[in-house]
Amino acid sequence: MNTPAAFTPPLRLTVDGETADIATLDAALIFAERHPRPKGDYEGLIRRLQGAHSEAQKTEAADAFRWWAESNALFAPA
Template sequence: MIAPLSPTTPHAFDPPLSLTVNGDSVTVATLDEALSFAERHPLPEGDYEGMIRRLQGSHSAEAMTEAANAFRWWAQSNGLTR
């Protein structure tokens, strides 16, 4: 199991990302939510492993921005964004 980020992770997506997976709509606003979503939906397009590493290692403002961008790109690559 991948360790969660701090529960105080600030909103990384402003506005929050609206994703659709298997017909269900999901809103992702924080890196914690992004990590949780990605763990539940390990889709093949994009650099999944690299994105997970970025989400797990996002402790500075720069790393958080990179993690948010990696998640957004991964979600777009897998056709999850609306």
């Protein structure tokens, strides 16, 4: 089964000097688990990323991750 990218183009995030390109919900989950941040509903974000199976859930999880990253100023400068 070929799963399309959740983030097209990939999100470029920077935290603690590390830059990461996030293209999938799996990569988003790994990034969020490695870099917990205080702003936003972090626990809800993790649950959404872990439980996203339907297309609607995947869209909601992707939107939640974008919002969380933006709230915590994780987007790399352009």
